[in-house]
Amino acid sequence: xxxYLRDSVSILNISNPANPTFVxxxxxxxxxxxxxxxxxxxxxxxxxxxxxxVSDAIQIIDVTNPATPTPT
Numbered sequence: 001x002x003x004y005l006r007d008s009v010s011i012l013n014i015s016n017p018a019n020p021t022f023v024x025x026x027x028x029x030x031x032x033x034x035x036x037x038x039x040x041x042x043x044x045x046x047x048x049x050x051x052x053x054v055s056d057a058i059q060i061i062d063v064t065n066p067a068t069p070t071p072t
Contacts, residue, residue: 002038002050009038009050011066026061026069028052033071034059047072 001010007028012020028035037054048061062070
């Protein structure tokens with residue numbers, strides 16, 4: 001899930017849809033992680049593709065291990 005104002009992506013475990021749980025979060029880091037104004041997300045395999053309006057960028061995040069998401 002993206003958060004436009006927090007400039008972040010939160011990873012949730014939804015294996016039990018009635019009780020989703022927080023796993024981890026990755027937050028904008030000026031110059032390194034381009035999530036400023038994160039506004040849309042698509043998952044394909046082990047990768048998240050995050051559109052960021054303010055950064056004017058697509059940030060790719062490897063979520064092979066959801067507890068430690070890694071920008072690529």
